[in-house]
Amino acid sequence: MEGDRDMSRTKVHVIPHTHWDREWYFTTSRSKVYLVKHVKEVLDALETKDGFKYYLLDAQGSLLDDYIKWCPEDEERIRRLVTDKRLMTGPWYTQTDQLVISGESIVRNLYYGMETAQKYGHAMKVGYVPDAFGQSAQMPQIYQEFGIRHFLFWRGVADNTNPKTEFLWKGSDGSQVYAVQMPFGYYYGGNIPEEPGELEAYLDSQIGALEAKASTRHVYFPNGFDQAPIRLNLPELIRTFNELDPEREYVMNEPERFLAEIEKDSKGLPVLEGELMEAKHMRIHKSIFSTRADLKQQNNEIENLIVNTLEPVLSISHALGHEYPHQIVKDIWKLLFENAAHDSIGGCNSDTTNRDVAFRYKQARDIAENLLELHKRWIASRIKQEETFAFTIFNTLPYPRKGVTEIDAYLPEGGFVVRDTNGQQLPYTITEKVEQTDYVLGQHIDLNPSKKVYLPERVFRAKLLVELQEVPAMGYTQIVFDFSSTGDAIAERSNGSCIENEFYAVAVQDNGALRITDKISGRVYADQMVFEENGDDGDSYNYSPPERDLTVSSLGADVETITSKSPVAEELSLRMKLKVPHDLNERAAAVTSAMLPLQASVSLRKGERLIRFSVKVDNRVLSHRLRVLFDTGIASRLSIADQPFGVIARPTTLEEVKVWEREQWTEKPITIEAMQSYAALNDGSRGVAVLTEGVREYEIIGPDHDTIALTLFRTFGFMGKENLLYRPGRASGEKIVETPDAQLLGELSFTFALHVHESGFDEADIAQAAKEYLTPLSSYQLSDFLNGRLIFAFRDEERIFEQSYSLLSFGEDSSVVLSAFKKAEHSEGYIVRVFNPYLDKNATARITFGKSARYELASLDERSKGEALASSDADGAQLPELEHCKLLTVLVTPESK
Known part of the structure; x- marks a missing residue:
């Protein structure tokens, strides 16, 4: 009978922890300095304090790396405690956002996070997410791929969806994880009183609230705050709990053991599906997707x-014999992980912290671009060639590509023609040309003065658009600029207002908007590319309209136009000025004293079914938002956008809007949504998609929900504000912290594209179009006169490579989208990761490596699943069919000679 009574008692799992933001309103430097103090205290407590069994270090391995860098003498202490599963860390490297960073960034964060934790002895197999602003619908699949079956979180689920704290979470692809919500936050048990009279009432209230939401006898009671010191007397307090409250059992624990216990006692749990984005009880800051648009773009x-x-x-480059720089690539990723933490990528920081974020982006970009340049040069310098002006063109998609692409070049004076390796002349046009003779030739170095080197009399830095013929799959080819012949590269400029290619005709209407004609179907789309400016009374966490707003549209604005036409592309340039309020006070009074100058470039490339847009804004006003609107004419209940490794359909209206104020939600439910690269509307027979490499935020607006609104930027002046229309009550963050940098004053630039199609969504292959848009062909110019300080001197290499090369290819009937192709971290193979991009269709591919190879299915941690794919030297391997939103990783290992 005694055992029965014990099994009926509530078991309170007290979890000592800290939530350690690496930066926020404070900088990383401050956080790291205090982290040293904190971790030393934790180590001492775990080693010497009787009854202090466990401590959760926020599940991010970067904290241990930060600590060991300054306290290397403690590495063995940490290794012992992590190995014994007393100091818990991993699986993350940093506590990442899941909605506005890429799927690959999430995967690499987990990969390097688990690698870091395992380096110290153990990686916690729990998807611990205490503070991320919502949960992506693809996380169950990602967790399962890393061997993580348990999910412990706070934000995103309301009691109207699930009144209990335990459930099964089903992702877009059907994968499930066992989920436990911390219903009142990760800090719920952080403020324990120590007076016996107060403590008894505290336990009854706090634990009672957890019991009311629990579906088993187990409750999770986290003891910790942000950057808070360890509660050294916690073991004594737990003994006191048990004395004061004999009807409950109190134990110190950590997440892995807790989840193993509670799962055993769970029965008949409800299943929740898809994104967890409800803000009834906790804020998810759903419009943080566009905070600090400049940083999001980077x-x-x-x-x-x-x-x-x-x-x-x-x-x-590795397949051709060069070393793969794993450590450099890891360092680039880790710079991005520091910025991927939910506050950092959110941009909801002080200005000084956001300057640190921007500097890490600069470092990451600089290293990535220079590493890329080095390996392209390494390859180009070993190709068999005699030409002075040979350009190596790299295609990093697994199928041949052709079409118009942009190339940077240093050119001498005079005309030329461009030829491919077959001698075929390629049409081109020069779009920019600036003389840099002194700069370039002044840095030339003669490593071997006996070698005759061509030095032009004048040198111009130029950008060209060249129409390429076939560039091999996942490989390269060459083109040559032949100055012995003269071609016509002059674009015709005029004050026209119309451009066209094989697919589209684009014209400026009298009201300043665009009229787009789909030449294949004859369908006309009027009033396109309308800029809409309105006030933003929000803060670094939430867009929120002012109580008295004034919306300004570009419809009716005076527009100046210029066209530029060549055999390979046509471009339409528009200039306009919007008369807008200078600040929120003027907006409330309907005063428009300021100008917002806009320059838009609309371009059509030969043979391309995309309309490309480039927009520059001279932002001179405060606290506002600018969006660009595309009216599709497709009344829609659902929008379509990509999410990590797949597609998601979301409602364009929310029923919760009718009740949120009465039910006192923490935020207004809104349909401002996140994407990875595109947002689309489709009625089953036709559709329109907006592709972006900028801010990943959109909304479907209009009385019929037929207009795609792409956010370009929004600005604000404070980290936090109180009593917003979209977020009542207290400020998020610190209301005293002003953020003048977040007003984004100055010139801002944005690029995006439009894809119009007469088909259902799946048939239009939008994900593939977006992948191509975001994966331009890359080039390298190998010319002796450039060898020197400009690009660092390079010695002559033995020329052994052919002029064309292909390493990996997918068959013509392939329908998957490539997510990643990289060298495996700890084996001789290569990682090929693909996913199904469709709403309803299955997807597959036949993949062929450039040499005899073994093909095995692998998990996201790059470990072989022990399942080899049927393969042969000639035909490669057929991938299994992938259902909706499924991802697949293949380890391709070349056979040794």
Whole structure:
């Protein structure tokens, strides 16, 4: 009978921890200095304090790396405690956001986080996410791929969806994890009183609230705050709990053991599906996607550069005999991980902290671009060539590509033609040309004065658009600039207002908007590319409209236009000025004393089914938002956007809007949503998609929910504000912290594209179009006159490579999208990661490596699953069919000779 009574008692698992933001309103430097003090106290307590069994160090391995860098003498102490599963760390490297960073960034964060934790002895197999602003629908699949079956979190689930704290979370692909919510936050048990009279009432209230939401006898009682010191007398307090409250059992524990116990006692749990983005009880800051648009852009561009171009080129270079620079790539990723932490990427920081974020982006970009340049040069310098002006073109997608691409070049004076390796002349046009003779030739170095080197009399830095023929899959080819012949590279400029290619005709309407004609179907889309400016009374966490707003549209604005036309591309340039309020006070009074100058470039490339846009804004006003609108004419209940490793359909209206004020939600439910690279509307027979490499935020607006609104930027003046229309009550963050940098005064630039199609969404292959848009062909110019300080001197290499090369290819019937191609971290193989991009169709591919190889299925941690794919030297391997939102990793290992 005694055992029965014990099993019926509530078991309170007291979890000592800290939530350690690496930066926020304070800087990383301050955080690291205090981290040293904190970790030393934790180590001492775990080693010497009787009854202090466990401590959770916020599940981010970077904290141990930070500590060991300054206190290397404690490495063995840490290794002992982590190995004994008393000091808990991992699986993350940093506590990452899940919605505005890329899927590959999430995967690498977990990979390097678990690697770091295992280096010290143990990686916690719990998806511990105490403070991220919402949970991506693809996380169950990602967790499962890393061997993580348990999920412990706070934000994103309300009691109207699940009144209990335990449930099964089902992701977009069908994967499930066992989930436990910390319903009142990770800091819920941080403020324990120590007076016996107060303590008894505290336990009854605090634990009683947890019991009411629990579906088993187990409750999770976290003891800790942000950057708070360890509660050294916690073991004594737990003994006191048991004395004062004999009806409950109190134990010190850590997440892995807690989850193992509670799962055993769980029965008949509800299943929650998809994104966890409800803000009824806790704020999720749903419009943080566009906070500090300048920093978001840098993140997105660097992520795309690393995954889409750098890692594939490094893999090609490795296959050709060069060492793969694993440690350098890891350092680039770790710079991004520091910025991927939920506050850092959120931009909800002080200005001084955001300057640190910006500097890390600069470092990451500089290293990535120079590493890429070195390996492209390494390859180009060993290709068999005699030409002075040979350009090596790299294709980092697994199928041949052709079409118009942009190339940077240093050119002498005079005309020329461009030829491919077959001698075929390629059309081109020069879009920019600036003389840099003294700069370039003044840095030339003659390593071997006996070698005759061509030195032009004049040198121009130029940008060209060249129409390429086939560039091999995941490989390279060459083109040559032949100055012995003369081609016509002059674009015709005029004050026109219309451009076209094979697919589209674009014209400026009288009201300043665009009229786009789909030449294949004859369908006309009027009133496109409308800029909409309105006030932003929000802060670094939330967009929120002012109580008295004034919306300014570019419709009706005076527009100046210029066209530039060549055989390979046509461009339409528009200039306009919007008369807008200078600040929120003027907006409330409907005064428009300021100008917002806009320059928009709309371009059509030969043979390309994209309309490309480039927008520059001279931002001179305060606290406002600018979006660009595309009216699709497709009334929609659902929007379509990409999420990590897949696609997601979201409602364009929310029923919760009717009740949120009455039910006192912490935030207004809104349909401002995140994406990875595109947002689309489709009615089953036609559709429109907006592709972006900038801010990953959109909303479907209009009375019929038929207009895609792409956020370009929003600005604000304070880290936190109180009583917003979209977020009542207290300020998030610190309301005293002003953020003048977040007003983004000065010139801002944005690029995006439009894809119009007469088909269902799956048939339009939007994900592939977005991948190509974000993966431009890359080039390298090998010319002796450039050898010197400009790019560092390079000695002559033995020329042994052919002029064309392909390492990896997918078959013509392949329908997956490539997510990553890289050298495996700890084996001789290469990692090929793909996913199903469709709403309803399955996807597959046949992959062929450039040499005889073994093909095995692998998990996201790059370990073989022990399942080899049928393969042959000639035909490669057929991938299994992938269902909706499924990802797949293949380890391709070349056979040794």
